[in-house]
Amino acid sequence: MKAPTPTAAVDAHWTFDDVFDRPASIRSMAILRIALGPAVLAHLAPFLVDTARGITYDEHFSMPWWGFLPEVPGWVQVVLVWGAAVSAVAMSLGWRTRVTSALTFVGIAGNLFLSQTHFRHNRAFLLFLVGGVVLSNAGRVLSLDALRRRRAGLDATDDQATVWPMWTLRALVSSVYLASGFSKLIDPDWASGLVLWDRAVRFQDLVRDRLPSFLAEPVIDVVTTRWVHAVSSPVAVAMELFIGVGLWFGRTRLTAVWVAILFHLSIELSASVEVFSFAAIVALVIWATPSTRDRIVTVDDPRWIRRLDWLARFDVRVAPGADLAVVDRDGSVHTGRSARWLVASRLPLTFFFVAPLRRWWR
Amino acid sequence: MAHRRLSSYGTLGAVTRPATPGSSGLPAPSGRIQRPAWRARAVRALAVGILVGQAALLIRGYWDPHAHFGFQPFPESSTWRADIVRVTADGRRISIDEPWPGGYDWDRLVRWRVLQHPERRKHAYSSLDATVDFLDEALDWVAEHTPADTETVRLEARVEGRRNTRGPVLIVLRSDDRDEAR
Numbered sequence: 134m135k136a137p138t139p140t141a142a143v144d145a146h147w148t149f150d151d152v153f154d155r156p157a158s159i160r161s162m163a164i165l166r167i168a169l170g171p172a173v174l175a176h177l178a179p180f181l182v183d184t185a186r187g188i189t190y191d192e193h194f195s196m197p198w199w200g201f202l203p204e205v206p207g208w209v210q211v212v213l214v215w216g217a218a219v220s221a222v223a224m225s226l227g228w229r230t231r232v233t234s235a236l237t238f239v240g241i242a243g244n245l246f247l248s249q250t251h252f253r254h255n256r257a258f259l260l261f262l263v264g265g266v267v268l269s270n271a272g273r274v275l276s277l278d279a280l281r282r283r284r285a286g287l288d289a290t291d292d293q294a295t296v297w298p299m300w301t302l303r304a305l306v307s308s309v310y311l312a313s314g315f316s317k318l319i320d321p322d323w324a325s326g327l328v329l330w331d332r333a334v335r336f337q338d339l340v341r342d343r344l345p346s347f348l349a350e351p352v353i354d355v356v357t358t359r360w361v362h363a364v365s366s367p368v369a370v371a372m373e374l375f376i377g378v379g380l381w382f383g384r385t386r387l388t389a390v391w392v393a394i395l396f397h398l399s400i401e402l403s404a405s406v407e408v409f410s411f412a413a414i415v416a417l418v419i420w421a422t423p424s425t426r427d428r429i430v431t432v433d434d435p436r437w438i439r440r441l442d443w444l445a446r447f448d449v450r451v452a453p454g455a456d457l458a459v460v461d462r463d464g465s466v467h468t469g470r471s472a473r474w475l476v477a478s479r480l481p482l483t484f485f486f487v488a489p490l491r492r493w494w495r
Numbered sequence: 496m497a498h499r500r501l502s503s504y505g506t507l508g509a510v511t512r513p514a515t516p517g518s519s520g521l522p523a524p525s526g527r528i529q530r531p532a533w534r535a536r537a538v539r540a541l542a543v544g545i546l547v548g549q550a551a552l553l554i555r556g557y558w559d560p561h562a563h564f565g566f567q568p569f570p571e572s573s574t575w576r577a578d579i580v581r582v583t584a585d586g587r588r589i590s591i592d593e594p595w596p597g598g599y600d601w602d603r604l605v606r607w608r609v610l611q612h613p614e615r616r617k618h619a620y621s622s623l624d625a626t627v628d629f630l631d632e633a634l635d636w637v638a639e640h641t642p643a644d645t646e647t648v649r650l651e652a653r654v655e656g657r658r659n660t661r662g663p664v665l666i667v668l669r670s671d672d673r674d675e676a677r
Contacts, residue, residue: 154527193606196632312566322659331572
């Protein structure tokens with residue numbers, strides 16, 4: 134069944150110049166901005182604890198990145214990490230977003246570059262994400278800045294802005310998956326499962342710590358079996374490569390996002406990666422099509438959709454007594470179960486559970 | 496005023512709107528972001544520069560033991576342990592577990608779990624090469640930051656590593672010689 138396209142058709146084709154000159158919805162970057170505040174605080178927590186105790190990086194072993202530079206005094210680290218913590222809260226709230234996101238970036242980057250011992254891949258990834266927020270106009274919506282504009286009588290609903298930072302961030306995020314997958318693919322020890330198996334044997338206590346005992350022992354039996362990793366390692370490599378490539382194409386994007394969530398949840402269960410799992414799952418919002426309210430949903434009670442539709446996928450219209458109906462981007466009309474599946478598969482909180490079921494039942 | 500409103504549409508850019516009398520001030524769907532030519536070039540150069548820089552770091556990761564920004568997580572399952580001694584001016588080799596002039600303690604000096612308790616076999620952080628590099632640097636740092644120790648000429652570590660269950664690989668590391676013991 135077809136109906137007129139609900140809003141301006143979403144043009145999936147972007148040229149190089151479009152990336153820089155075509156305005157699009159900045160909402161996904163705003164969602165990322167909000168989520169990064171807690172992630173930055175969690176990342177900084179051990180540094181905040183240390184500096185609160187008066188312990189700075191220069192009072193124990195540290196390894197400068199560039200030997201020709203003079204050593205930075207310890208108080209600089211105090212300023213960096215506490216400044217970043219305060220500004221991260223402000224960034225998350227969207228208060229003076231341009232300044233506070235930049236201060237957050239400077240704080241965590243500065244702390245990272247005080248010593249090579251501060252480097253972790255997950256911290257570099259977090260730095261990329263915050264950098265993307267700094268470059269974008271992520272305070273334009275869902276922010277105290279937007280609230281202030283509204284109170285000043287200025288337009289605060291328009292979420293259109295330049296999105297080249299989002300595209301750049303997409304390329305960086307994709308490169309992380311591809312680099313990780315490729316490095317493992319060409320390593321015979323990794324591809325054969327030796328590395329994962331040996332790590333699983335050594336770190337099996339992590340599983341015991343994180344799962345209830347009735348579940349932990351069977352899981353440990355499985356993850357410490359050698360042949361399991363001969364299978365799971367190539368699968369893990371394939372997942373990373375698929376995510377890195379699949380995110381770029383409309384036909385595979387939703388599958389890639391779903392696989393990425395599964396991938397990160399499994400990593401969180403089996404390894405200590407600090408804020409990586411959270412940051413990487415949250416960062417998946419940047420792959421949402423940068424347009425909003427381009428599907429029309431007609432509903433009797435709009436509250437639950439409006440509360441859960443963080444990415445503003447739907448133009449919600451209220452019709453008392455009406456059954457749920459959705460007009461999709463291509464003009465197709467969904468009603469009944471099909472409409473429920475479609476709505477639930479496009480809401481961030483329910484996507485992971487509903488998307489595969491929708492594909493299965495369709 | 497018009498300039499302020501336009502420039503608010505994005506970082507290093509603004510949205511042009513067709514003149515539509517009575518419009519709400521929202522950009523037209525077909526609006527393009529217009530910048531002075533130099534800013535348009537600067538924005539493109541910045542984006543391309545970020546990506547080229549990242550590509551360079553990804554490639555560099557194959558030669559850098561730490562693979563900084565190379566995104567090669569969990570590269571190995573290697574392990575290591577080390578016997579670290581203080582070599583004194585009179586030639587004695589004293590384990591760092593023994594009392595240290597000045598009351599120093601290895602674990603408190605390095606204060607990083609990656610290098611603490613080197614006498615125990617443990618997982619090599621990042622990779623065996625990265626851990627050995629960190630340990631090498633730590634020997635120098637400790638040698639430089641123990642001024643009350645006037646008897647130690649240098650620190651020496653005998654590292655036994657196993658790379659992905661294979662080995663052992665034996666490596667000897669020495670700190671720079673210390674002036675305090677001369």
